[in-house]
Amino acid sequence: MATVVILGAGIAGHTAALHAKRLLGKSHEIVVISPNSKWNWIPSNIWVGVGKMTAEQVTFPLAPIYARKGITFHQGLAQKIFPEGNSDSKRPFVEITYTDPTRVGEVAHVQYDFLVNATGPKLNFAATQGLGPGGHTVSVCTAGHAVEAAKSLKDVIADMKAGKKKQIAIGVGHGTCTCEGAAFEYTFNVEHELRAAGVRDMAEIYYLTNEYELGDFGVGGLVFTQEGFQTSSKLWTESLFRERNIHAILGAHVSKVEAGVIFYEQVDGTEATLSFDFAMLLPPFRGVDLKAFDFAGTDISDKLFAPSGFMKVDADYNGKPYEEWLADDWPKNYRNPLFPNIFAVGIAFAPPHQISKPRKSPKGTLIAPSPPRTGMPSGIMGKLAILSIKELIENGPFAQVPTASMADMGAACVASAGSGLRDGSAASMTMYPVVPDFLKYPNSGRSAPDTFGEIGLSGHWIKLLLHYMFIYKAKARFGWSLIPE
Numbered sequence: 001m002a003t004v005v006i007l008g009a010g011i012a013g014h015t016a017a018l019h020a021k022r023l024l025g026k027s028h029e030i031v032v033i034s035p036n037s038k039w040n041w042i043p044s045n046i047w048v049g050v051g052k053m054t055a056e057q058v059t060f061p062l063a064p065i066y067a068r069k070g071i072t073f074h075q076g077l078a079q080k081i082f083p084e085g086n087s088d089s090k091r092p093f094v095e096i097t098y099t100d101p102t103r104v105g106e107v108a109h110v111q112y113d114f115l116v117n118a119t120g121p122k123l124n125f126a127a128t129q130g131l132g133p134g135g136h137t138v139s140v141c142t143a144g145h146a147v148e149a150a151k152s153l154k155d156v157i158a159d160m161k162a163g164k165k166k167q168i169a170i171g172v173g174h175g176t177c178t179c180e181g182a183a184f185e186y187t188f189n190v191e192h193e194l195r196a197a198g199v200r201d202m203a204e205i206y207y208l209t210n211e212y213e214l215g216d217f218g219v220g221g222l223v224f225t226q227e228g229f230q231t232s233s234k235l236w237t238e239s240l241f242r243e244r245n246i247h248a249i250l251g252a253h254v255s256k257v258e259a260g261v262i263f264y265e266q267v268d269g270t271e272a273t274l275s276f277d278f279a280m281l282l283p284p285f286r287g288v289d290l291k292a293f294d295f296a297g298t299d300i301s302d303k304l305f306a307p308s309g310f311m312k313v314d315a316d317y318n319g320k321p322y323e324e325w326l327a328d329d330w331p332k333n334y335r336n337p338l339f340p341n342i343f344a345v346g347i348a349f350a351p352p353h354q355i356s357k358p359r360k361s362p363k364g365t366l367i368a369p370s371p372p373r374t375g376m377p378s379g380i381m382g383k384l385a386i387l388s389i390k391e392l393i394e395n396g397p398f399a400q401v402p403t404a405s406m407a408d409m410g411a412a413c414v415a416s417a418g419s420g421l422r423d424g425s426a427a428s429m430t431m432y433p434v435v436p437d438f439l440k441y442p443n444s445g446r447s448a449p450d451t452f453g454e455i456g457l458s459g460h461w462i463k464l465l466l467h468y469m470f471i472y473k474a475k476a477r478f479g480w481s482l483i484p485e
């Protein structure tokens, strides 16, 4: 019997856990270690952040699902990996500290045969002084953060109703942030809410981003086919910003935030400030605080993890110049090269390089959107790790593990531009592949017929449908496995 331990119960980890039970669970043990008691459908945090949904609508307790499925659940934080075991345990193990209120602070060792690292990002607010809920800006990265954001927004709207003009800043809080799509969504949802509240004319809205051009989204922008014509995400997004009268500050690195003031620097060398009454800035991501040790107890974290803290997998990390990277540099099976029984999936794996062109300000500050690892690829990778483990268990050295490179994977993204069954809208985009392959598709790096976009009310309905569908799937209700990742 093999023990499969999954670290993290987010989109990648929870998907992996459910498939692991379905595909391996009768004869093997499936264990999940994750610090939160609840699962969160993070994409809908945007709607929590504007008061359109409650935290309860986007979360649910994990323990009953795992109990029903026969998955062992430790509510705790993985802190150390011993991939060679140690003098007390010949088997590899993970050291965890419980966050479960009944065992809080207790340390335990959980042995594994296969480890799936799906720990997602550490929300690195500390990278920018004054950023985040502990500082002067709000966030929508967790359901709890989004609830606080909605409260602050409500207060600002009340002030506007009382006749006070307000300045709103939404975007990313560091030059190396990712997830610009989420900042874009929140901008347009806030704008939509201000119109609904009848106070749009009382606010100036600024979108502050590290993207060099609008519509970059950390994937170098998209060339779309729309109604038979080719257009670009830049054109599309610029038009939306003009239409809704939202000002954009591009190619920006936020150096610090003080009460009501953002200090930023741009690629062209501009150094300026933006004052605000309400600001939601996403933090940069890094890998969570996991360490690794060899049998003798020597710290080997630098062998398992990249300097960003994300785990190294089967990618090309040789650090070649941006102009020389190839689609083939991207990982295919997400196995750690040193310990191939360890997988890193979703945001937890270290990308080999940026997709968007990295730039530096004249002062030398790096302003480079990091590659997004969105929900769909994260789910696909989670399932892929389990299919690989099944193959390895069944065929040992003769195993032929499946592959799913982001350079060979499509993704669908529906970016909400305002919630409402009759007046909502969303930008629906599909891209293939996520990581451009300029050898296969010399024009834009992506397949033109498979990369398209549409904006309108139907996009909102799709986004709402996805909300209910993915929560249904994550609750492992009847037929869940038929719903694609």
Ligand SMILES: Cc1cc2nc3c(=O)[nH]c(=O)nc-3n(C[C@H](O)[C@H](O)[C@H](O)COP(=O)(O)OP(=O)(O)OC[C@H]3O[C@@H](n4cnc5c(N)ncnc54)[C@H](O)[C@@H]3O)c2cc1C
Binding pocket: 007, 008, 009, 010, 011, 012, 013, 033, 034, 035, 036, 042, 043, 044, 045, 046, 076, 077, 078, 079, 118, 119, 120, 121, 140, 141, 179, 182, 288, 289, 290, 345, 346, 347, 348, 373, 374, 375, 376, 378, 413, 414, 415
């Ligand atoms: C506001 C926002 C909106 C978004 N909207 C969209 C969208 O519309 N569409 C889309 O496709 N993507 C969207 N994304 C991105 C999407 O949320 C991520 O792609 C996805 O959550 C990544 O999945 P993951 O499993 O890698 O990480 P997560 O979902 O973040 O899960 C990580 C898990 O690991 C746990 N963990 C952390 N540290 C440890 C530890 N030390 N030990 C054990 N467990 C640990 C966490 O508690 C969590 O359960 C959005 C992201 C944000 C922030």
